Amino acid sequence: MKEMLVQLGKRAKDAEAALRTISTDKKNQVLAAVADHLVKNSEALLKANEEDVKNGKANHMPEGLVDRLLLTRERIEGMADGLRQLVDLEDPVGEVTGMKKRPNGLLIGQKRVPLGVIGIIYEARPNVTADAFGLCFKTGNVVILKGGSDAIHSNQAIVACIRETLKEQGITEDAIQLIEDTSRETAGEFMKMNEYVDVLIPRGGKGLIRAVVNQSTIPVIETGTGNCHIYVDETADPEMAADIIMNAKTQRVGVCNACESLLVHDSMKEVLLPVLAERLREKHVEMRADQEALSLMPGAVPADEEDWGTEYLDYILSIKIVYSVEEAIAHINRYNTGHSEAIITNNYMHAQKFLDEVDAAAVYVNASTRFTDGCEFGYGAEIGISTQKLHARGPMGLLALTTTKYIIYGNGQIRP
Amino acid sequence: MKEMLVQLGKRAKDAEAALRTISTDKKNQVLAAVADHLVKNSEALLKANEEDVKNGKANHMPEGLVDRLLLTRERIEGMADGLRQLVDLEDPVGEVTGMKKRPNGLLIGQKRVPLGVIGIIYEARPNVTADAFGLCFKTGNVVILKGGSDAIHSNQAIVACIRETLKEQGITEDAIQLIEDTSRETAGEFMKMNEYVDVLIPRGGKGLIRAVVNQSTIPVIETGTGNCHIYVDETADPEMAADIIMNAKTQRVGVCNACESLLVHDSMKEVLLPVLAERLREKHVEMRADQEALSLMPGAVPADEEDWGTEYLDYILSIKIVYSVEEAIAHINRYNTGHSEAIITNNYMHAQKFLDEVDAAAVYVNASTRFTDGCEFGYGAEIGISTQKLHARGPMGLLALTTTKYIIYGNGQIRP
Structure with a gap:
């Protein structure tokens, strides 16, 4: 594997441990600060996006895709609002359910915890960059982003802005990392980083999703097509x-x-x-x-x-x-x-x-x-709609970005 | 893909639809009948197993593995008892949770349903054959088994016995199918049958699990190693x-x-x-x-x-x-x-x-x-212990073999 990816994976693992102990209050404070910072930096984001749009047009990108790629002041406000809405949503992390006393006195329950490190592979939609960060950060997850090459300047600017805010807030900047090498080869290697990445979520069209499902050795949450x-x-x-x-x-x-x-x-x-x-x-x-x-x-x-x-x-x-x-x-x-x-x-x-x-x-x-939509179902936000049967099915809200672990309180029990 | 696998996949899909409507009472009746039938057929099972053990010894199989391969009257009784214990466990399928009325009057809840078609890839342990069938059948799932070549005669005999009972009970025999071609090539193709198989569960050593994780395009539930x-x-x-x-x-x-x-x-x-x-x-x-x-x-x-x-x-x-x-x-x-x-x-x-x-x-x-064990945690039975974070983590009981679907009751709602 490329040394760059190994380093990135190691930094993500370190950040994962740091995020595990962060409070909901702090997470909300950071989300609000990132929202403000994005709006304040609109000028820089628009300039970076202009370059992507210029290149896209020069490369004869279809009009619909150029529109998805385009940032405006209004759209940056929209990204910021998305982050602010997350502040109001309940944080699922930390809840303990089903705690029961076993006949031998062991007290066993399931605690909701972050998934860990989430990889997001997506196309040339810069809004996904802020959106995916927000959902992952609210649930205590580290995110590694691999966006489309057509949006690289926009993504770099958005990620830089988020990392600056994290630093100001005293949170590890590696809570978000962007893979800047947008080659297909690097994407392929990224999809095999099982040691560092807990789950991959592809966001985009049928072809992208199929490619990730076929190539990834990391568990994938398939968000999908609807006939x-x-x-x-x-x-x-x-x-x-x-x-x-x-x-x-x-x-x-x-x-x-x-x-x-x-x-x-x-x-x-x-x-x-x-x-x-x-x-x-x-x-x-x-x-x-x-x-x-x-x-x-x-x-x-x-x-x-x-x-x-x-x-x-x-x-x-x-x-x-x-x-x-x-x-x-x-x-x-x-x-x-x-x-x-x-x-x-x-x-x-x-x-x-x-x-x-x-x-x-x-x-x-x-x-x-x-x-069939996260907001219509009452989840407030959604990372996608799962059409697979494992882990999550249907609109995926914050809960789908978490897992559980068993916690067991004993007083010396040994197995007979 | 091999025509044999396509046919097997299609039969599994047909059986999936049939199992979707089967009652818990009927499932329990079938499990008890299969248990009885296995014991009644001990002679045939032992004879088939004898051939596997003979071949294993001739191929210098290590003693520990020969012991795992070996069937005895007592072990067949054990397999039957395992199936009978499943009868007493609660059937998770059909429960509806979280039913809520949305502001527009839609009533939205999550219903627990079978995963669908489950593939099990395992080594030369014939007891897994009956065990996996029982857990999958109790949860309304179709199972496709790919066992090790060293246990092929034992597996054929056990599966034949189960299919006979299913037929007698008026249930589609294709609720269980065994891939009799134990070549590596066929295993590789089986792991890419996304159209027909909803999830793969490898049961065995580290090498087997790693191979399935690396090769499969079907979602895998990794049961694992414990350091x-x-x-x-x-x-x-x-x-x-x-x-x-x-x-x-x-x-x-x-x-x-x-x-x-x-x-x-x-x-x-x-x-x-x-x-x-x-x-x-x-x-x-x-x-x-x-x-x-x-x-x-x-x-x-x-x-x-x-x-x-x-x-x-x-x-x-x-x-x-x-x-x-x-x-x-x-x-x-x-x-x-x-x-x-x-x-x-x-x-x-x-x-x-x-x-x-x-x-x-x-x-x-x-x-x-x-x-850390399904029985010790109070689940009664376990298909394995998941060390991954998606879908299920820790000992997996019957619940881990199910998923949910949203059911929505409306009275003409359209999206504004």
């Missing part, structure tokens, strides 16, 4: 169904909890689809329908097999007719990505069956899939 | 200290929660070490001591740097003198494997500091490290 379905059951209220579908499809299209595919019970197709088609057309949503739905949806084009498994992240919706709740569940479990799934129904048994049998992080009855 | 320490603080009761050390070192030496290294505060060395040395010599424990401890422990040999990081799993103990609780904690956090660590003390502040700052799955005050 989300809405199933309209025979007893659904058609108006409620149409409102929820429109919301889940069009309220924001580029997000993982948007609806990508619609399943409609055969008995509902005539009352729902023509009306829905009109509303979708108004919003310029392309409809890709199976044979049975096609004739009821003027303007729709035929769907093919590939559509069922596609997360469009766009103004496109696939539509399929099914003949039972069982068929809907089987289709969803075959094609979904384990994110968010909804049934619209007024049938009690079908609602319970759908909740029981659909395999996803969030399963809804009579509501929009768009609610 | 466990006992630190004797200045205010320790020397008799209690010696009793706990003797227990943790010699009650059973080949296990991960045995003590491997002793740290003694300088002020305690003269009262503790000569007496302890005598007791250790009686039990034929080799003592590897640092310079300061050496002269106080007749029969000890000098320790070198490598000793501090070694899990002996043998009648060997390393001994080091330290000058403060801080030094003890720093040494432990540098050399331990995150398993079990103990302080012997009568100082309140030191006890709390040790519990707070030592980074391990289980941290003890005044008790033997040997208690």
